[in-house]
Structures are given as C-alpha cells and as structure tokens.
Amino acid sequence: MRQRNRQLAASGTGLRLEIRQQRLGLRGPLPCPKGTAARPVQRISLGLPATAEGVAAALDQLARVREAIERGRFSWEHWRRRPAAAAPSADAVPAGQPSPAPAPLASAGGPAGAAGLTPLLAGFEVAFFADPRRRRRPAGSRSTWSGAYRPYLRRLATLAAASGEATVAVDVPLLERVLESYPLASRSRQQCGLALGALARHLQLPLPADWSERSGGYGLHVARFRGLPSDARILELVAAIPNPRWRLAYGLMATYGLRNHEVFFCDLSALAPGGDRVLRVLPTSKTGEHQVWPFQPDWVERFGLEGLGEGGAELPRVCTDLRRTTLQQVGRRVAEQFRRYGLPITPYDLRHAWAVRTIHIGLPDTVAARMMGHSVAIHTRTYHHWITRRDQQQAVDTALARLRQSAPNGHRSP
Structure with a gap:
C-alpha cells in the first residue's frame, strides 16, 4: 500500500489509498460538497477488500475520480447513492447534470474477460507516472496521459469487451485490431501506435517489425500543409x-x-x-x-x-x-x-507556420526542434515536406555553384 501511495504521489495526484476496517477507500483533497472552490481533505469509501485484486480495482476507481475532477464533472451524488462496491452508474446522475465520465481504461458492464484487463491497465498507468522522467514534470505527464494514452487504452478495452470471449489477453492481434480501427495516415492512428507501443514494452510483448511504419504515416504535409x-x-x-x-x-x-x-x-x-x-x-x-x-x-x-x-x-x-x-x-x-x-x-496553425518559417530561413532542425519542445524525429516527420524541399534545394544550389566554378565565363567545359 505504501509503495502504491508513493507512486501516486509521484504522479502528482493528491489522492491516496487507505484501509479502514479491512476495506479500501480514497482519501485526499476533493471538491467541497457545498459547492465552494475549497478542496478539503475528504474520504470516499469504496467497499473493496484489502487484497491485491481490491487494490487494482481501487486504483481504477481513483483514476475515475481524478478524471471527473479534471473535467469538472465530479459529483458526490455519484458516490453516496450507490452500493458500497459498485461503480457509479448513469442512473445515479441527477436530472440536468452531465453523465459521469466513463471508466478510464475498462468498460463497465463488459464481459469478465474485459473487466480482467482493469488491473493490468491500472498497473501500466502506475508505471507510467512512476517513470523518473514523468515525475520531473507531473503536470505535463497528467496532460499526456489524459490526451495521448487514455483514449487509446479505452479503445483497447472496448474492443476486448466486444469480442464476447470469457477471457481476453492483451496480445499482438488485439493491439493490431485497435491500431487498424483508426484511419490510415491519421494523427490518432500515429498516437495510438505510440501508446500501444509503450503498453507492449511494459508487458514485454514483442511487436511486429513494421509496427512503426503501420502506425505512422501522419505528417503535416498530409494533414493540412x-x-x-x-x-x-x-x-x-x-x-x-x-x-x-x-x-x-x-x-x-x-x-x-x-x-x-x-x-x-x-x-x-x-x-x-x-x-x-x-x-x-x-x-x-x-x-x-x-x-x-x-x-x-x-x-x-x-x-x-x-x-x-x-x-x-x-x-x-x-x-x-x-x-x-x-x-x-x-x-x-x-x-x-x-x-x-x-x-x-x-x-x-500558428505553431506550424512558425516551424515552416524557421525551415525557410535555414535554422538547423535540431535547434528548431529544441525550441519547439519536441524531438528531432517528430520535427522531421511532421515537417517532412518542407525539410525535404529545403535539403533538395540546397543540394541543387551546391551542384549549380560547382558547375559555374568549373566553367569560366558561364560556359560549360567541353
């Protein structure tokens, strides 16, 4: 439990797991029930047993709470008017209020096999935030997880649930089905490939040699250059x-x-x-x-x-x-x-236009990429069209300069 809470602290969340009367709950700064901006330390009883399986499920519930808070959708009604160990349902939402956010990683109500993915994916989330590189930038890491990982892991859980199988294993065929569910040469497909690639590394699951090629293909020249x-x-x-x-x-x-x-x-x-x-x-x-x-x-x-x-x-x-x-x-x-x-x-569009401007004036790609806060690989892939044109133009200019130098008075040597 202590190790889990240390990992949660490293992820930047103020929520922690706790055990009360052999049952798991959450404790931390939560929205004030009176509707004020204050966030006093409060408790949520989950009614889960203090076992390894219970801890995995509690981490899943913690992720639900955190997401609801981030989206401004957290409501105490969702947690007080329900059976002790059940997840909040759409029926518990007061009239006129938005439905609670769906489960972050596994589809509630799916087959047992899909539900079995929850501990695995919750473990991946904990490992993601425990990475020392992520711990140095907790706010950026939360944003990356929310926008660049969680949607694709949800798609994985949804497709696993749709299989109707009693047990579902995260294997290469399942990852390929998830990837192929996104359009070719799309930004979402590229990001899906990155997220599932990270999951595969976490699970020590070898991916096909052409995974990067199949998940790539997105570039600004395709999208909107x-x-x-x-x-x-x-x-x-x-x-x-x-x-x-x-x-x-x-x-x-x-x-x-x-x-x-x-x-x-x-x-x-x-x-x-x-x-x-x-x-x-x-x-x-x-x-x-x-x-x-x-x-x-x-x-x-x-x-x-x-x-x-x-x-x-x-x-x-x-x-x-x-x-x-x-x-x-x-x-x-x-x-x-x-x-x-x-x-x-x-x-x-303003950001992309800035990048293209630096290419036209000849700023080195490594320098421009550093200023933009991303890798040279991403810079090259995103701005491939202009970089290729610049490099080709430089090669042509160099060749023409050599030609002029070897031919005095502007005439080529016989």
Whole structure:
C-alpha cells in the first residue's frame, strides 16, 4: 500500500489509498460538497477488500475520480447513492447534470474477460507516472496521459469487451485490431501506435517489425500543409480579435510558435526594453523547460508584446493553478476563443507556420526542434515536406555553384 501511495504521489495526484476496517477507500483533497472552490481533505469509501485484486480495482476507481475532477464533472451524488462496491452508474446522475465520465481504461458492464484487463491497465498507468522522467514534470505527464494514452487504452478495452470471449489477453492481434480501427495516415492512428507501443514494452510483448511504419504515416504535409496561413495572413487575422488580451496571446503563438497552454506558462521578462526577447517556457509545461526565439523578430513590436515584459499589458485571465486545472484544459480554452472569434485557423496553425518559417530561413532542425519542445524525429516527420524541399534545394544550389566554378565565363567545359 505504501509503495502504491508513493507512486501516486509521484504522479502528482493528491489522492491516496487507505484501509479502514479491512476495506479500501480514497482519501485526499476533493471538491467541497457545498459547492465552494475549497478542496478539503475528504474520504470516499469504496467497499473493496484489502487484497491485491481490491487494490487494482481501487486504483481504477481513483483514476475515475481524478478524471471527473479534471473535467469538472465530479459529483458526490455519484458516490453516496450507490452500493458500497459498485461503480457509479448513469442512473445515479441527477436530472440536468452531465453523465459521469466513463471508466478510464475498462468498460463497465463488459464481459469478465474485459473487466480482467482493469488491473493490468491500472498497473501500466502506475508505471507510467512512476517513470523518473514523468515525475520531473507531473503536470505535463497528467496532460499526456489524459490526451495521448487514455483514449487509446479505452479503445483497447472496448474492443476486448466486444469480442464476447470469457477471457481476453492483451496480445499482438488485439493491439493490431485497435491500431487498424483508426484511419490510415491519421494523427490518432500515429498516437495510438505510440501508446500501444509503450503498453507492449511494459508487458514485454514483442511487436511486429513494421509496427512503426503501420502506425505512422501522419505528417503535416498530409494533414493540412496547403492550408497554413502566410505571414501576411497571420498579421491580417489579428484584427478579427476584439479583446486586446487575446490579441497578445495570438501574437505570442505566432511569433514564438508556442503551444496553446505554453502562452500562460512562460517567463516573459525578456520582452521588456533591453531584454534579449528569448522566452523561457517554464518546467510546468507539457515538455518541460526550453527557450525559444522570435521568428519574425520584428513581430515583437508588431503585436505589441513588449508590454508583457514591462507589466503594462496582460494576457487573458485563465486559471493556471495546476491543482485546480490541467494543461489540456488551459489549451482547450485558447482553442475555444479562436472558434469564438471565428478565426479560420487553429492555434496550432500558428505553431506550424512558425516551424515552416524557421525551415525557410535555414535554422538547423535540431535547434528548431529544441525550441519547439519536441524531438528531432517528430520535427522531421511532421515537417517532412518542407525539410525535404529545403535539403533538395540546397543540394541543387551546391551542384549549380560547382558547375559555374568549373566553367569560366558561364560556359560549360567541353
């Protein structure tokens, strides 16, 4: 139990498992029953036996509670009006309120074999957050798990439940079925391949040699490279944002290629007069601390970003307390504002346009990838179209230069 609670602490959650009268429960900061913003330490009785199987099921319930809190859907009614060991059901939801979030990893009510996946997948979740690399960035790790792992593990549990078999094993055929359920060359298929690949490594399950090839194929050149806004279009669209605070957020993303949530997790002091204008993305962001330079540099003045360094201007008031929100929710708020203002581009279009700009001016891929907070492999795959064109153009220019040097007066040697 202590080891499990240490792993939970490393994952960044305040919830813990506890044993009371030989039964398992949860204890930690939970939404106030009176509806205030306070989160006093409270208990949830699960009615599960204090056994290895009970602990696995309790971890599953803890994940349900944590997800409901993150989504703002937690309700004490779901936990007080139910049999002791049962999971909350849709019937327990008060009229007019949203249904509780589905089980994070296994489908409630499925066959016994599918339900048997719950301890296995709950163990994978614990191992994910126990990784020392994840522990250094708990907020980013929670966001990654919620957006990049949990949906695909749910799909796995759903397909396992649909098999109708009494027992279901996580094997290569099942993983292949999950992967093939996503469209070819789609972002979701690529992410599914990464998530299931991590699960396979956790289970020491060898994957086919062509797994990466089958799960890959997504690139910006496939998805939307033809629709990326030009620099002129980016400067034109800012006029469609009436709120000056959101114009500054837009300007930061355009000038620095920031992720949605990174706008609110940056040290902006370098934007003040005399500063070097190099932003420091804080360690609490998705991929940890990194520095990023402006491209185009003159956009700092064009968007009026100097005021953010001086303190004379402010960004939108968005909750950034990661005890009460998540990086994903902060990023979602930005995307919602783009839609609200009717912008024909997404926040990530600004990020992609920044990356393409660095390619055109010849910034090394390793440097650009570091500024964007992702690996060189992801950078190369995502921006393959422009990188290939740049490299080919450089090779052609070099060849033509040699040709001109070997042929004085502009004529080729016989």
